[in-house]
Amino acid sequence: MTTLRLFLVGLGARSRVWRQVIAAEPRARLVGVVDADPDRAAAVGAELGLPYATDLALLTARVDADAVILVTPPSGRAPQIKAACAARLAILAEKPLADSVPEAASFVAMADAAGISLMVGLNFRYLAVTQALKTLFADDRLGPPAFGLFAYERWRDGRQPHINRYPLTMQHPMLWEQSIHHFDLMRYVYGAEPLRISARTWNPPWSMYAHDANVAALITFANGVEVTYQGTWAANRNSLDFKWRTDCARGIAVQADMFGDLSFALRDDPAPTPVTLARHEPWISDATGLFEAFLAHVSDGAPLQCSGADHLQSLRMVEAVSVASAKSQTITLNTPPAAEPGCHRLQIDQVQPERRNKG
Ligand SMILES: NC(=O)c1ccc[n+]([C@@H]2O[C@H](COP(=O)([O-])OP(=O)(O)OC[C@H]3O[C@@H](n4cnc5c(N)ncnc54)[C@H](O)[C@@H]3O)[C@@H](O)[C@H]2O)c1
Known part of the structure; x- marks a missing residue:
């Protein structure tokens, strides 16, 4: 068995999950680590007994590897x-x-031109609850999804020492760091691309974030599903409340926890039926599933999942929300045959937003 030789770039909060997941995988091993902070790079390099550097190019010049996991902030990755x-x-x-x-x-274009596979870390796709929800909609018991309510309400204390700090100062932290997962899940589970988005983002008076911690959006998907979305990192109770309800032709599906708690009911059922889910460890099982998909692609030639090209569609939703809010307009994506009155078509690729991450 050949093992995949990996570099880990970015040794902050999220890298702890990756170190645990890689250590548990016999088909892969770390062969070097990188962090822009020289003390952090040296400390982790010494702890793991691995070569380290402050820049990926410096490491690739002296160590061979097969793949890299990028766990740096999204700004300045070129x-x-x-x-x-x-x-x-x-x-x-x-x-x-x-x-x-x-x-x-x-x-995406750079990787494509070089013939390099580019996968994006959309770990929530690999939760048992996500797979079960997708299956529920596919097996026709409930009938086709028609509309949904997606609510993620969290008091996220961005000053805690064990989490990243850059979202405190970036533009649209909730949208770019968190809603991106939710929009990806909607596209994945409903199996459809967004057509129209109207939205409002704002920052509650007690928010510790420099920019908008609240996102409200109405999203129309190409298969007719309409989603009402509310996401916040400044909910005013120290908890994480999650609810994703979908009303379908014959009943409803409700996911009541970010990592599980799925049930469904037909219209006249007296009580919802819980869906039995495989055991999972939050953050680890989902990252493990993602990593296994990456390994299957790189080592065994399986099709690439969560490709960079696919991710662009979710990023376009993120961008559309910020533009819709700033301009008080409905934004059309993946243009339908004829633009509707009052609906402003936007070429999102041509928008040059301000730099988002100031941290
Ligand atoms: N998928 C998930 O569930 C999940 C969860 C948390 C974070 N993330 C993502 O992981 C990424 C990193 O987040 P984090 O929480 O680890 O942030 P962090 O700020 O805690 O750590 C980032 C690390 O990258 C280093 N770094 C910055 N620029 C670098 C560069 N050019 N080269 C090398 N190192 C550099 C920093 O010094 C720091 O150590 C972000 O994209 C974030 O959205 C994903």
């Missing part, structure tokens, strides 16, 4: 993507791929 392509390393990059649609599209 040198890392270039270095990975130059060294012919398959890339697994944490979401969001970049902090603007044009930059993310340029990374």
